[in-house]
Amino acid sequence: MSEKLVKSLGKSIELENKNASDLESGVKGLKSEVIRTILGSIAFDSRKHAEMYKGILNILTNVSPAISEEDFEKLRVIVQTHIKLEEEMIKELETYMGELKDPRVENIFRYILDDEYKHHRMLVNILEIIVKREVIKESEIWDMLWKEVPFHGTPGG
CATH class of the missing domain: 1.20.58 (Methane Monooxygenase Hydroxylase; Chain G, domain 1)
Known part of the structure; x- marks a missing residue:
C-alpha cells in the first residue's frame, strides 16, 4: 500500500x-x-x-485477528437480532409512507427507508459469512458484504 x-x-x-x-x-x-x-x-x-x-x-x-467460535456465536445472535429489528423498522416506514402523503416528509421517509434496506442487506450478508464459518479470504468477505448494496457508498446511495 x-x-x-x-x-x-x-x-x-x-x-x-x-x-x-x-x-x-x-x-x-x-x-x-x-x-x-x-x-x-x-x-x-x-x-x-x-x-x-x-x-x-x-x-x-x-493484520486482522482470527474470529473465535465464541465470537462467531455472539456475532450470529447480534446480527440475527438486528436483522429482525431492521425488518420491523422497514415495515413501520412502509406503513408511514402508505398512510401519510405529505411531500414535506415523504422524501425524508424514503431516505430513511433506503438506509434501512441497505442495513438489512448488509446484515444478511454478514450473517451468511458467520453461518458459513469457512476460511475465506478477506476480499471474499468484502465482496459478500457489498455485492447487493446499490451505489456501494457513492453519491446516490
Whole structure:
C-alpha cells in the first residue's frame, strides 16, 4: 500500500470530521427543526464516513485477528437480532409512507427507508459469512458484504 493512499485517507478523515463539526455548529441557531435535523443527519453521516475511513486504514495497515467460535456465536445472535429489528423498522416506514402523503416528509421517509434496506442487506450478508464459518479470504468477505448494496457508498446511495 502506498504512502500516498495512507495520506489521502488521513485527509479524508480530517475533511469528514471538519464537515461534521461545521455543520453541527452551523445549525445550532437555526429555527427550522426540519433543516436542523436533516443537516444534523448529514453531519452524523460525515462522522460515520470518517470512522469508515479509519477502518479502511486499519484493514490496509494491520493484520486482522482470527474470529473465535465464541465470537462467531455472539456475532450470529447480534446480527440475527438486528436483522429482525431492521425488518420491523422497514415495515413501520412502509406503513408511514402508505398512510401519510405529505411531500414535506415523504422524501425524508424514503431516505430513511433506503438506509434501512441497505442495513438489512448488509446484515444478511454478514450473517451468511458467520453461518458459513469457512476460511475465506478477506476480499471474499468484502465482496459478500457489498455485492447487493446499490451505489456501494457513492453519491446516490
